[in-house]
Amino acid sequence: MATAKPIILAVDDDPQVLAAIARDLRQEFSQDYRILRVNSGPEALETIKELHAKEEPMALILADQRMPQLEGVELLTASREFFPDAKRVLLTAYADTEAAVRAINSARLDHYLMKPWDPPETLLYPTLHDLLAAWQATNKPRYDGIRLIGFQWSPLSHELKDFLSGYMVGYQWLDYETSPEAQALVKTRGFEPTDLPLIICADGKAVANPSKADLANHLNIANQPLQDMYDVVVVGAGPSGLAAAVYGASEGLRTLIIERQTPGGQAGTSSRIENYLGFPTGLSGAELAHRAWTQAVRLGAELLAPQEVTDLCIQDGYKVLTLSDGREVKTKAVVLTTGVSYRTLDVPGMDRLSGAGVYYGAARTEARSCDQQDVYIVGGGNSAGQAAMYLATYARNVYIVIRGANLAASMSAYLIEQIRNTPNIVLMPFSQIKEVCGQDHLEAVMVDINGTVEKREARALFVFIGAKPSTEWVCEQVVCDGKGYVLTGRDLVTDPRYPQIWKKEREPYLLETCVPGIFSAGDSRAGAMARVASAVGEGSMAIKFVHQYLDE
Numbered sequence: 310m311a312t313a314k315p316i317i318l319a320v321d322d323d324p325q326v327l328a329a330i331a332r333d334l335r336q337e338f339s340q341d342y343r344i345l346r347v348n349s350g351p352e353a354l355e356t357i358k359e360l361h362a363k364e365e366p367m368a369l370i371l372a373d374q375r376m377p378q379l380e381g382v383e384l385l386t387a388s389r390e391f392f393p394d395a396k397r398v399l400l401t402a403y404a405d406t407e408a409a410v411r412a413i414n415s416a417r418l419d420h421y422l423m424k425p426w427d428p429p430e431t432l433l434y435p436t437l438h439d440l441l442a443a444w445q446a447t448n449k450p451r452y453d454g455i456r457l458i459g460f461q462w463s464p465l466s467h468e469l470k471d472f473l474s475g476y477m478v479g480y481q482w483l484d485y486e487t488s489p490e491a492q493a494l495v496k497t498r499g500f501e502p503t504d505l506p507l508i509i510c511a512d513g514k515a516v517a518n519p520s521k522a523d524l525a526n527h528l529n530i531a532n533q534p535l536q537d538m539y540d541v542v543v544v545g546a547g548p549s550g551l552a553a554a555v556y557g558a559s560e561g562l563r564t565l566i567i568e569r570q571t572p573g574g575q576a577g578t579s580s581r582i583e584n585y586l587g588f589p590t591g592l593s594g595a596e597l598a599h600r601a602w603t604q605a606v607r608l609g610a611e612l613l614a615p616q617e618v619t620d621l622c623i624q625d626g627y628k629v630l631t632l633s634d635g636r637e638v639k640t641k642a643v644v645l646t647t648g649v650s651y652r653t654l655d656v657p658g659m660d661r662l663s664g665a666g667v668y669y670g671a672a673r674t675e676a677r678s679c680d681q682q683d684v685y686i687v688g689g690g691n692s693a694g695q696a697a698m699y700l701a702t703y704a705r706n707v708y709i710v711i712r713g714a715n716l717a718a719s720m721s722a723y724l725i726e727q728i729r730n731t732p733n734i735v736l737m738p739f740s741q742i743k744e745v746c747g748q749d750h751l752e753a754v755m756v757d758i759n760g761t762v763e764k765r766e767a768r769a770l771f772v773f774i775g776a777k778p779s780t781e782w783v784c785e786q787v788v789c790d791g792k793g794y795v796l797t798g799r800d801l802v803t804d805p806r807y808p809q810i811w812k813k814e815r816e817p818y819l820l821e822t823c824v825p826g827i828f829s830a831g832d833s834r835a836g837a838m839a840r841v842a843s844a845v846g847e848g849s850m851a852i853k854f855v856h857q858y859l860d861e
Contacts, residue, residue: 350379459506464664475571547574549831550646551601552848573598580699649776666751688773694724
């Protein structure tokens with residue numbers, strides 16, 4: 310992030326002296342510093358307060374000692390409250406050298422300069438260069454991107470961190486309880502701790518308790534459709550949905566993709582995907598999702614997020630989608646790629662501590678806060694294995710809790726081998742979590758280990774215990790199996806309800822639901838294989854069938 314030039318502030322009530330010092334400062338330092346001059350102590354103090362409120366970097370303050378309303382030493386002392394790290398220099402006449410020497414201790418003065426300082430090349434510049442070099446060596450430039458201030462154990466803070474990271478937006482996290490900078494920012498912006506979490510945008514705008522929609526607006530992510538009619542609307546921006554959007558847009562279809570959270574779905578939370586074709590060293594799910602998202606937009610797809618579809622109906626063959634804000638989207642065809650969500654762990658304490666040490670999915674944003682502490686993972690699938698490998702980089706120990714004897718039945722061989730070779734990952738077979746404990750955040754877990762219950766300290770618990778399809782809102786329009794997965798193609802034809810609901814002469818296309826022109830792809834489709842590559846393939850195939858349907 311580009312930052313403003315650091316400031317050198319010159320203060321003197323004598324116009325001639327002030328003009329001379331400002332001239333000499335500009336001649337030597339204006340390339341790297343912004344030179345400001347003020348002609349009175351009170352005005353200088355107000356300027357310092359304003360610069361502090363704007364979070365401008367102050368490198369050095371030069372103040373004349375003999376100013377009638379506020380002496381130089383008093384001004385430099387007062388400035389420490391706002392810019393404690395700025396270098397302070399007193400301009401003094403020979404008669405005031407005793408006061409200048411005393412100020413070295415009382416005002417923590419860095420130096421004093423005698424007037425006149427001619428020639429400046431000898432009597433001014435060398436001293437200031439040394440002081441500014443020392444300031445630069447310890448100065449930490451202000452972060453000019455998005456800053457998120459909140460409490461470590463706040464579920465809303467966790468949601469906002471996940472949202473920003475899901476869109477690969479750089480941000481700085483500041484914990485109010487441990488960061489003096491966070492406390493100062495909240496105070497100077499006129500907020501209270503009860504207003505947290507607080508987002509401070511790059512343009513300086515601060516928003517208390519922001520919603521994900523507020524963040525999306527600031528990030529210029531569209532949340533309303535731009536056209537009256539689309540050729541195809543894709544519901545869900547997981548791998549299958551993003552693939553459908555890429556192929557739909559590239560083949561000239563007016564394509565809209567709607568995502569209720571962040572792109573990538575469950576795959577987007579994976580810390581490392583190593584078995585996806587074409588990436589021999591692997592890549593993160595967020596990176597894959599971001600690349601696909603960018604590709605879809607470049608090819609002409611339109612994307613709405615965070616936006617949720619709550620209803621779907623048919624009007625004269627056209628499909629009408631109702632969004633959570635009441636707006637309607639009309640389209641000729643729909644591709645349902647709603648994906649799945651993790652099942653909840655039904656033990657005491659889970660609801661109360663969710664987002665405060667208990668997380669569903671990888672929660673990569675919380676990994677660094679687990680530094681040198683113990684964390685627990687429930688589940689034995691690939692997502693759990695990828696999370697374990699990622700967390701092992703930070704945590705003291707990562708415990709994988711599974712009910713079975715080993716991981717062979719549910720996890721890829723390459724991950725099992727990596728886990729076996731990682732010394733701080735511990736597999737706990739024949740085990741299950743019985744309870745999670747803590748007041749305002751997770752402190753311990755009760756683990757049943759082969760019939761014996763133990764209480765163990767835990768910094769975080771990550772849950773990966775299977776998935777359920779996110780199809781509740783559409784099950785009345787399309788036929789689903791007993792678990793809520795959407796039936797398509799031959800699976801639909803063999804269902805006993807097929808003769809009553811399918812009225813076309815042709816059979817449904819491979820990925821077509823019981824409603825002509827509505828297709829399903831990815832993990833929410835019955836019979837789908839839960840792999841990123843197969844999801845991408847199905848999303849791409851769905852567009853082929855959309856073309857065939859539109860040709861009818």
